[in-house]
Amino acid sequence: MPKKKILMFVGDYMEDYEAMVPFQMLLMAGHQVDAVCPDKKPGETVRTAIHDFEGDQTYSEKPGHNFAVNADFDQVDPNAYYALLIPGGRAPEYLRLNERVLEITRAMAAAGKPIAAICHGPQILAAAGVISGFEISGYPAVGPEIELTGAKYIGPNETFTNAHTDRNFVTAPAWPAHPEWMAQFLKLLGTRIEP
Numbered sequence: 001m002p003k004k005k006i007l008m009f010v011g012d013y014m015e016d017y018e019a020m021v022p023f024q025m026l027l028m029a030g031h032q033v034d035a036v037c038p039d040k041k042p043g044e045t046v047r048t049a050i051h052d053f054e055g056d057q058t059y060s061e062k063p064g065h066n067f068a069v070n071a072d073f074d075q076v077d078p079n080a081y082y083a084l085l086i087p088g089g090r091a092p093e094y095l096r097l098n099e100r101v102l103e104i105t106r107a108m109a110a111a112g113k114p115i116a117a118i119c120h121g122p123q124i125l126a127a128a129g130v131i132s133g134f135e136i137s138g139y140p141a142v143g144p145e146i147e148l149t150g151a152k153y154i155g156p157n158e159t160f161t162n163a164h165t166d167r168n169f170v171t172a173p174a175w176p177a178h179p180e181w182m183a184q185f186l187k188l189l190g191t192r193i194e195p
Contacts, residue, residue, distance in 0.1 A: 004082040004189055007108075008035045009101060009124065011091030016048035016064030017175040018087035018118050023067075025182050026085070029191050033085070034071035038098045044069050049089055051119075051174070053160070058141075059174075073100070078107035083189060088119020088139060088174070096127035106130055109168070114188040116170045118181055122146055125169070137164040137171040 006026055010019060019035075026033050037046055048064030084105065086092065095101050101124060108115060109130035117125055122138035123145060125131045132150035143153040154164045156173035163172035163181035170188060172181035186193065 003030055003032055004191075005032045005034065005080060006083045006085055006189075007076065007078070007081040007104070008033050008085040008087070009091075009095055010035045010037045010046050010067060010069060010087065011095045012046045013049045013089055014046065014067070014087045014091035015089030015119055015175060016050045016067075017178070018089060018121075019048055019067050020065065021175070021178050022085055022087065022116070022118075022182060022185075025178075029186060029189075029193065031189070031191070034076075034081070035067070035069055036071050036073040036076055037069050038073050038095070038101065040069045040073065042070055042072055046091070051089065053174075076100075076104055078104050078111070078113075081108065081113070083114040083116070083185075084108045085185075086115070086117040086121035086124055088117075088121045090120070092120045092123040096124045102128040112168050114168050114170065114185065116181065116185040116188075118172045118177065119174045122171055125149075126151075131169065134169055135164060135166040136169060137162070137173050139173055 045066040050062045050064045051059040105128040119139045137154040146153045160176040
């Protein structure tokens with residue numbers, strides 16, 4: 001199986017599991033994952049946050065791990081990547097304000113490349129204007145943004161373990177969906193994991 005280059009947007013206070021777990025899973029599957037962040041250089045880190053569901057009206061937030069940026073955002077050429085990965089958490093709300101993030105997202109979507117986004121990650125897809133006419137999942141608080149773009153919002157099941165694929169987009173509501181979300185993304189990547 002040939003190694004595929006996957007671009008990953010990261011930023012301060014992205015959700016810890018939604019960054020660490022897919023990054024490590026894709027490396028384990030034999031792919032190259034370039035984690036980039038505006039205004040951060042390779043070797044620098046971004047902070048993460050751990051979001052948990054503890055019976056409150058919304059998720060709780062605790063400090064997570066530092067996550068190392070391993071590629072240079074300023075050097076990103078969307079044509080050099082096979083796919084795009086967008087973790088959730090709080091980072092997407094400000095990353096979507098960066099015009100270059102939106103340009104890269106638009107270029108990859110226009111090329112029909114696989115794009116995986118989870119939780120608040122679809123905020124970037126909505127801001128880039130690339131999901132009209134698609135069925136897109138995400139955290140419930142992002143549902144109205146998804147629908148305002150002309151996409152159909154696919155909400156979570158009772159355990160937040162569902163993911164949804166519509167053509168080249170694989171989306172999910174939150175980190176409990178990792179097994180299904182990553183399985184669907186790996187299928188789009190053409191990656192086979194032998195039992």
